[in-house]
Structures are given as structure tokens and as C-alpha cells.
Amino acid sequence: MTEPKEMSTAASGEMTDLRLIELADRAREASYSPYSCFSVGAALLCADGRVYTGANIEVSSYTPTICAERVAIFKAVNDGVRDFTAIAISGGPHGDVTYSCSPCGVCRQVMAEFCSPDFRIILKTEDGCAAYTLADLLPLAFGKGDLKK
Numbered sequence: 001m002t003e004p005k006e007m008s009t010a011a012s013g014e015m016t017d018l019r020l021i022e023l024a025d026r027a028r029e030a031s032y033s034p035y036s037c038f039s040v041g042a043a044l045l046c047a048d049g050r051v052y053t054g055a056n057i058e059v060s061s062y063t064p065t066i067c068a069e070r071v072a073i074f075k076a077v078n079d080g081v082r083d084f085t086a087i088a089i090s091g092g093p094h095g096d097v098t099y100s101c102s103p104c105g106v107c108r109q110v111m112a113e114f115c116s117p118d119f120r121i122i123l124k125t126e127d128g129c130a131a132y133t134l135a136d137l138l139p140l141a142f143g144k145g146d147l148k149k
């Protein structure tokens with residue numbers, strides 16, 4: 001089996017937040033978003049340095065639409081990867097490369113399923129990027145711990 005083309009490694013040096021944003025920018029090009037005209041790309045950094053990317057995919061009946069972040073996370077989980085460090089998000093109206101896109105609530109919950117509270121979420125800003133933790137963006141999270149007897 002060949003290595004998925006979306007997967008890259010940090011072999012050329014330590015991954016920086018800005019480099020991860022660049023990978024999210026590139027991932028955004030694969031967005032299929034003819035209904036909202038809002039394209040999103042995500043780049044998920046794994047603990048071993050691998051990066052999984054995703055883009056949002058829309059469906060005309062709307063409900064099956066999936067966000068870029070979940071595409072990246074589910075691709076990694078499906079490959080057996082469970083240890084994640086950070087995710088960078090690049091999204092906005094088609095053609096707007098400066099927009100700062102924050103993850104939706106559903107994606108935050110999926111992050112809480114697979115990532116620790118200190119997992120870093122990197123968003124675009126006017127002059128570069130800013131990092132938040134999952135705990136910042138999903139306080140008082142419901143999680144798997146709540147279902148343990």
C-alpha cells in the first residue's frame with residue numbers, strides 16, 4: 001500500500017504553528033463546498049510528527065456534510081493513530097485567505113474524544129496565528145470519563 005499523499009512528516013525539522021497553518025491552507029484546496037461556498041482545511045499533527053489533512057465535504061441534502069477537522073481526525077484514527085498534538089485550521093468564504101475560522105461544536109466534541117485537554121488548536125489571526133488549548137475552547141466537556149461506572 002502506498003503512503004497517502006496527504007500525509008507528510010516533520011522530517012525536515014520541528015513543526016511550527018505557521019508551517020501547520022500552511023499545510024491547512026493547502027488542504028483547503030481539496031474542499032468540496034458548493035453550497036456554503038465556505039471552504040476549510042485542517043492539518044492534524046500527530047505525536048510522531050506525521051500530519052493528516054482534511055477538507056470539508058458538503059452534500060446537497062446538507063446533513064451528511066463533514067467538517068475539515070473531522071475528516072483529518074477520522075483519517076488518522078482509521079489508520080490506528082491515537083496520539084495527537086495539535087490541529088491547524090484554515091477556512092473562510094471561498095477566496096478569502098485571511099479569515100479566522102474557529103472549529104464548530106461538533107468538531108470540538110470529537111477532539112475531546114481523541115485528544116487531551118492540552119491539545120493545541122491553531123487558528124489564523126491578522127498577523128499570523130494564535131494557539132488555544134482544547135480546554136480553552138471546550139470547557140466543562142462531557143467525555144468518556146462520564147460513562148465509566
Ligand code: THU
Pocket residue numbers: 033036038039040055056057058065066067068069089091101102103104107
Ligand atoms: N466547516 C468546517 O469544515 N470546519 C469548521 O470548523 C466550521 C465549518 C464547514 C462545514 C460546512 O461545509 C461549511 O464549513 C460551512 O459551515
